[in-house]
Amino acid sequence: MIRFIIRRILISIPVLFIIAAISFFMIKKAPGGPFAKEKSAPPEVIQKIEAQYGLNEPVHKQFFTYLKNAVLHGDLGPSYRYANWSVNDLIRSGFPVSLELGCWALVIAMMVGIPIGVIASIKRNSFGDYLPMSIATMGICLPSFVMGPLLVGVFALWLRWYNSSGWDFSYDRILPALTLGGYYAAYLARLTRGGMLEVLNQDFIRTARAKGVSEIAIVTKHALQIGLLPVISFLGPATAGLLTGSFVVETIFDIPGLGRYFVTSAFNRDYLLLMGSILFYAVLIVTMNLIVDILQVWLNPKLRFE
Amino acid sequence: MMTETIKRNAPITGKESVSKGVSLWKAAWLRLLKNKMAVFGMVVLLFLFFACFVGYEIARARGFGHEAQNLSFGAAPPSAKHWLGTDPLGRDMVGRVLFGGRISLMVGIVATLTSLIIGVLYGAISGFVGGKVDSILMRLVDILYALPFTIFVILLMVVFGRNLLLIFIAIGAVEWLTMARIVRGQVMAVRRMEFIDAAITLGVRKRRIILRHIIPNILGPVIVYATLTVPAVMLLEAFISFLGLGVQAPDTSWGVLIKEGADAMEEYPWLLIFPASALALTLFSLNFLGDGLRDALDVRSSK
Amino acid sequence: MAFALVSWLACSSCTKRQTRVDFGNAHQILYLANGAEPEDLDPHIVTGVTEDHIIRSLLEGLVAEDPVDLHPVPGVAERWDISPDGKVYTFHLRANAKWSNGDPVTSTDFIRSYKRALTPELANEYDYMFFYVVNAEKFLKKEITNFNDVGFKAIDDRTLQITLNNPTSYFLSLLNHHSWFPVHIPTVERFGNPYQRGNRWTRPGNYVSNGPFVLSEWKVNTVIAVKKNPLYWDADIVKLQGIRFYPIERLDTEERAFRSGQVHKTYKIPLTKIAYHKEHNPDLLKQAPYLGTYFYSLNVTNAAFRDKRVRQALAMSIDREAIVKTVTRGGEIAAYSFTPPNTVGYTAEAKISYDIERAKKLMAEAGYPEGKGFPKTELLYNTLESHKIIAEALQQMWKNNLGIDITLRNEEWKVYLDSKKLGKFDLFRYGWIADYVDPNAFLDMWLSFSGNNASGWKNPKYDALIAEAGRTIDTAARFKVFQKAEALLLDEMPIVPIYYYATGYLLRPSVKNWNLTLLDHQPYKYVYLDPAAEKTDH
DSSP states (O other), rough: OOOHHHHHHHHHHHHHHHHHHHHHHHHHHSSSOOOOOSSSSOOEEEEEEEHHHHTSHHHHHHHHHHHHHHHHHHHOBBOSSSSSSHHHHHHHHHHHHHHHHHOOOOOHHHHHHHHHHHHHHHHHTTTHHHHHHHHHHHHHSSSSHHHHHHIIIIIIIIIIOSSOOOOOSGGHHHHHHHHHHHHHHHHHHHHHHHHHHHHHHHHHHHHHHHOOHHHHHIIIIIIOOOTTHHHHHHHHHHHHHTTOOOOHHHTTTTTOOOOHHHHHHHHTTTTHHHHHHHHHHHHHHHHHHHHHHHHHHOOOOOOOOO | HHHHHHHHHHHHHHHHHHHHHHHHOOOHHHHHHHOOOHHHHHHHHHHHHHHHIIHHHHHHTTTOOOOOOTTOOOBBBOOOOTTOBBBOOOBHHHHHHHHHHHHHHHHHHHHHHHHHHHHHHHHHHHHHHHHHHHHHHHHHHHHHHHHHHHHHHHHHHHOSSSSSHHHHHHHHHHHHHHHHHHHHHHHHHHHHHHHHHHHHHTTTTHHHHHIIHHHHHHHHHHHHHHHHHHHHHHHHHHHHHHTTTTOOTTTHHHHHHHHHHHTTTOOOOOOHHHEEEEEEHHHHHHHHHHHHHHHHHHHHGOO | OOOHHHHHHHHOOOSOOOOHHHHHHHTTTTEEEEEOSSOSOOOOOOSSSSHHHHHHHOOOOOOEEEEOOOOOESSEEEEEEEEEOOOOEEEOOOTTBOOTTTTTTOOHHHHHHHHHHHOOGOOOOOGGGTTTOOOHHHHHHHHHOGGGGEEEEEEEEEOOOOOOOSOOHHHHTTTGGGEEEEEEEEHHTTOOTTTTTTTTSTTTTOOOOSEEEEEEEEETTEEEEEEETTTTGGGGGGOOOOEEEOOOOOOHHHHHHHTTTTSSOOOOGGGGHHHHHHHEEETEEEEEEEEEEEEEEEEETGGGSSSHHHHHHHHTOOOOHHHIIIIOOOSSSOOOSSSOOOOTBBOOSOOOOHHHHHHHHHHHHOOGGTTTTTOOEEEESSSSSHHHHHHHHHHHHHHHOOEEEEEEEEEOOOHHHHHHTTTTTTTEEEEESSSSTTHHHHHHSSSSTOOOOSOOOOOHHHHHHHHHHHHSHHHHHHHHHHHHHHHHHHHOOOOEEEEEEEEEEEOOOTTSSSOTTTOOOGGGGEEEEOGGGGTTOO
């Protein structure tokens, strides 16, 4: 297993390089520069600003300068939109926030979504299946830009329990975590149910049932580890996404996280901030998918590390 | 309409032996028809399609088209004349929701099918073949995950101009990734089961094993994830439209209507409720149909 | 820990909590929602409104603004003389003007700041604000290298002389643009290259200011806080102990933050909330004209728009009153000229008429009777709900009134700017906000070589008129020239004016001495909070 992990880490180096290279050239190809504004400054002024940031160099040269600084000094460069902050500053201040929110959301999603999915699969085609699954379906139809304002409307504006936005107090975490976590809980519930149904039909479960093994033991000892496979596959990339923050939830609740940069830096053509966000996300994706692959083997002893 | 989709869906799982395949699919179809909830879902979906593609024309002929404005009338709640109310430009919401359904149902189904086909085949090959192939295919997925979607869509638009087909490409490009990872995980688990080993020992061709034995055994989660993809795709379309690639005003879609309705949900709740209900109705029907389909196609329960 | 838990429970269960606004009212701390996260707080670098709102609390120029109508009042300069030919301004700085580190504010500080603002390497986007000064443009273009030749002169530490190319009647108003604000050059030099972006002198702790407040906190995407500057020369009248600026990007989020008592004022107000607040909170909703014009620019190089009759017909056939009354609803005023009415006393005499019959006739004369044969035309706008809804309404009006089909094309912001720059449009949405209060701030953008004139419309006669106005000292005579220029512009019609902007926001009643001004500037030093003015039932 150690060899497997080491090999995967080694492979991730060219993977990250390819991501960086493609992204960099894609970003540079997008029309409109970081300093284009409604009141357009004369081209000479724009050129001088670009010169300050070395944007007048050929693109491949810019890329290698970027790569060199990133690899040798861990320096992801300046942000063009937030002139006073470096990309490192922004990620350093945004990530802990997104991480915390993501963890809460993940906890809610798993604690709620998975048990409901398991119960629904056992109580298949009964009230205990239809009710939670209907709620889950509704949850999927209410995107966070609807759910968030709804929760704020009830708990902040009507009941006045919490603030409507911000990230100052511990209870400021509640509404955004519910918004984000609830959506994923709905997803997980449906996926868990689907995965469990598949397993509960398998021959070895039927055999176990015939042998008189209790339903609880069947679920916990035999069915879960395979039934949860689709959930785990889904959770890999989903966790990477959650931990790097959600643009919609962060802007609705005015949370100073990382998620907003993925969208706004693309809109602002804030090249290096976008690059920094992409690479950060890429590292998480690679890591999460590695963890998923390990979990899959761990849950299913028939598999080997290849 | 929906039956056609199912038929088109069919070759994904069993293209191999035609004579055997037909009877297998026929049997599955008969089983599906016995499932009340699935039939209900199918009927509702058919109704939605009918309403959006035929009903809209009727509404339009009566002056309730999606672009017919009445500025001085403005936004008004549902009434006898405007069943679903009107928006701030005085446009009838019946016309707008029905028109929006055309785009959304099309995007939802075509993009989901695209992601389904690519994701299932890609994931199945990766999980079944394993080893180096799996490693390369999955690292490719990692790379595609990380590429900047917003920039990708902007580039698509700048290079190719505005085109409905591009929406499918843009959505298809991202939505199949998780599908592929789910399928791969399932396939790896199924691949180790005895009956696959038996098939391999018997010398059955790999392609046949994947299509005839593996895919039918992983359908459950795949169908569930596919039904989850439909609303995700419809909402993603709204974002793509925001970037300028999708539908152009005054045309609209459910995703765009929900987005606009959410901004005004306190003042004009009907602008959110009706398009969101249309989406929910679609999703509920798809869930029932998906569950029925899974049962009908389940090889084991047919034994 | 136990205490934290108890207070958490208390906070989340009691129905009437003390809100941030309550706290601020009690402690004279003003909470403002301020749109987006600022790009920087360097007055010679930033260009946006959100940055301007913050910088105005920190820095003060030679003159300051009257809180009601923004006319120039003494700032760092306690008085000034203007030479009879209107070209030489002599400012007498007050003795007690100090930087927040205790240094006196001297005429040298201003000259060094202006030199920095005009140094080409800094690439100040507002460098043209200085072009009224003798040789300033030449220095920027490196035609001269000695800054002493530029029209700035320190007679002594407390006397500053500025010599202009032409008598410029609105010069004192220009001084209130943030690019004319001084910075503490030794501080700027201490924290990095003074001519480079990303200089850390604007961080809290580093920032040396001379205005009523000093920078005390800057948490990115969270808050920027300023507190009262005890060394400010007019500190006695400053009642606020601090201001906290919150960068809340979504309008609906800040509106909810306002309703839950977290901010005293919103930055703007979402379109959909205006009707609600008009009905339920008329006392909280503030709406006022804002010195700007919303319009569509035509591409006159396009086949169809080359004919001025078509351009006139387009401008003539839209119902602007319906747009402002039922679509935008934010207190905007229908625009029948380009310069907003009563801009320092100037109101355009030329008017666009709303005359569908004449528009139809013009179209027929131009060869498009009932819109037949009108080429495929696209209206370009950047993606935003408020632009979209106006475009949809106008599209329908042109279709009904002239029989022409104009398709809409929305683009993401930077793509839109690029299309505009490259002329890839037939019609595009545009908004122009004045930098200073004078008709010139509107009319000079239609000069043939103006960087903001993307219409392709070039008219030597118009250029000559604007130049003539620049040379004219007498206000009445000058306005007459502007009248001629605007009449020419409205006859040639490279634009379709739609409405004059309005500001609209929500403001708590406890905020006193807060006036609605044309440029949305707010001299914070006069503002204070009166808790008694808050109704308790809200």
